[in-house]
Amino acid sequence: MYFTKIIKTGERQREFNFRRLSEAADHSYSVDVPDDKGNRVVFNMYKNAQGQWKTAAKMVPIWIHNAEVELGLAIEENVSEMAAKKS
Secondary structure, three states: OEEEEEEEEOOEEEEEEEEEOOOOOOOEEEEEEEOOOOOEEEEEEEEOOOOOEEEOOOOOOHHHHOOHHHHHHHHHHHHHHHHHHHO
């Protein structure tokens, strides 16, 4: 399953592409987004023990780390939408 969400981070709107890594669980996603030069930044997000979404990579731009809350909200929103469609 995959989805796309436009999120403002830093001074720019960016298109983030999310792909769930396991069909069995909603706790890890691969995410990619273009940087300012158009190069793709690819990283994983996971849900920690406290239920917060975190980036798994330390070597990503600071604007990605600063957007963790918004990225997590986008994932939760999509999971809720998919659950509603199944019921």
